[in-house]
Amino acid sequence: MNPRLRHWREAATLLLAAGSPGRPPRCPLGPFDYELLLLRRSSRSGFMPGAHVFPGGLVEAADFSAEWLAVLPAAPRCGMGAVKPPPPGGVRAPLFATDRERLGSPLPGEVAFRICALRETFEEAGILLLVPGRGPAPPLPAERLPPAAELGRWRRRVQEDPSCFLQLCRHLGCAPNIWALHEWSNWLTPVGRGGRRYDTAFYLCCLEERPPHASQDDQEVTAVLWSSPPEAIERFKSQEIWFPPPQFYEFCRLCNFSSLSELHKFSSERALEGCEHWMPVMLTASDGSIQLLPGDELYPEDPDYTGEKKTIMSTDKKIEELMKEGSIFHRIVIKTTHNYAVYVNIQAKYKHINPLMINCDSSDYNSKL
Template sequence: MLQQMSKFWKEASSVIIVGKISFPKNGIGFPVLNSPNKNAVNIDKIKSERLCAPNFKVLLLKRSSKSSFMPNGYVFPGGNVDVADSSTEWRDLFDEYGFGKYVSGPDIRKFSKINIFESQRKDEISRSVSLRITGIRETFEESGVLLCKSRRAHSLTRPSKWASYLSGHEIQKWQKKVQENASEFISLCRNFECFPDIWSLQEWSNWLTPNDSPKRFNTIFFLVALDQMPTAFSSSSEIDELKWSTPEEVLDYCNKQKVLLPLPQFYELSRLINFDCIEELADFAVQRNSTGSELWMAVRIQTLDGEVFLLPGDDMYPHEPKFAPDSVQKVENTIMEYRRQSHKLHRLERNKEYNTRLIVSNIKPCENHILPYVAPF
């Protein structure tokens, strides 16, 4: 079914990179602002419930005001799938290092779920591999973080929760080349005798842009854990800023109208608040990786005082959502009135002042995943 609808959107891959920090109390990121409004994530309450400060931060980038999609939005690194990401050259490269069996042939997965892996094309390599290559390539293009293993230092005999990455002045010179031509990414790998660390990308979630949006993306999100926070840099004109910040800091800034967060970023950052320890987060991601992810598409409802994004499981979420383009549904209710009509609540509410909050009630976690942290309501 998803294949038939894929003409309405582009496919993309995004990487949620969490990096360990040595001194959790301070570091690069957003300052936490005072005087939270009643609709904001309550940072003080989160802090009081923690036994310790989180020992990790998340890498986010700010899209330029001239960006064609989500201008001024803070997002995780990622971007569109390119045909070069599924080239047979990747199979040859992995073969050289003895890992060809990991990238050849069809994906071994049961398509009991609707997700981005179902939209199989005649790719030359496994789709679960090519989508990871997309995420790694785009991460390098946008942040300069190269999630690759060195030929001289790699080892798969001792699995690690930590991803491998390479850095250096000579590697930085390749960023512009890869931005201009995705095929240059494999040239980079050959030049530095490395290969994408596909094993470190843990499948996390799959989001489809709402059906009323003019530009739509079916995006697979992977989570990657690093044992430190590497320096991030970008030569792209579409990126204004790169930041390592705690999830709380970003959500707090969003609710002060200082940054713009798309729905997937808001939701996934709220999930990460559940973790104080990056080691626990990394272990959790590895454990649930094999479960897979069902595609989620929020359904936007326009209310009298803002908008509501319904998510699967909510009483108001359609039994058979329309993946094809559609108009926004309007209701003659306020956000609160509309909320009171449901028992099972799984939604994001945003009023006209752009105060944003997740509402999750009477919802059970699915796919061995964790529900997001939500402020009391």
């Protein structure tokens, strides 16, 4: 953990993809052979109440415990491949570049954040992703997990005390499957989100088998949903579910891959490049708002990361005017809570891929793209 952070807290989340049971497609993009796990946050939650999100949460001190070194391989970075140096002009995201040894932890951030994502997935959805021994190794088969009742007791213990996740791994003679998680993106909560801000590592994990059994904890999570990327967007458009702009952006990016094997190949190779650190900057228009992302022509040269400058970006113009006047886009247009659109025509960095430009209404600004 990083006690020097005053304005946001570190977190990790998991985009968990699993083979689809073969339901008929519900979208014009055709069949997808995988689905992702979404969890509905409790309406009593102080952050994004009622939203459907990927499993994840705050990093705890237990995720950085030196005791994990007795469970994980002793090799450098616990057996994970090294991320390449950033391209010229780029920098490693602070979340990953911070020297954790200087903060008192022998675990690299990349290891601790993966442990956090796996622990939170177990707490929130009851899904336990382990490997036998110290790994890396093939995933632990479901039949080798404890009976449901015993697993439920462990789940409650971990919810009450995150350090019990390490105890569970020791009890089973297993390690958390950090090697199955691939670095995908890094989102920073924008200024103006009611004081709660998070610097979040997004990881992607592809499971070959069909979706494992998931169950809500009826505390933080009140429902679980497996959905393909385009189906999730269709559900969002029809107001069956709601998710925040970063989730919409990532679903639009995942729409590039209809095959789980293609997604796994892309993510595992791309993860070695690292990723960018993105903080959306809000531009308020007369009929909605735009979340600007790095590379957009309207993105500020010196973003107000902390909010201390009290910088406010607003205009009397309508969104349509702003779109017709512009030419270099990396933005999420927000008309209403269920009317988003992503517009990107900049070159993707770190060997990533831009999202498909999917609109949630009939407006068309693509003449400039």
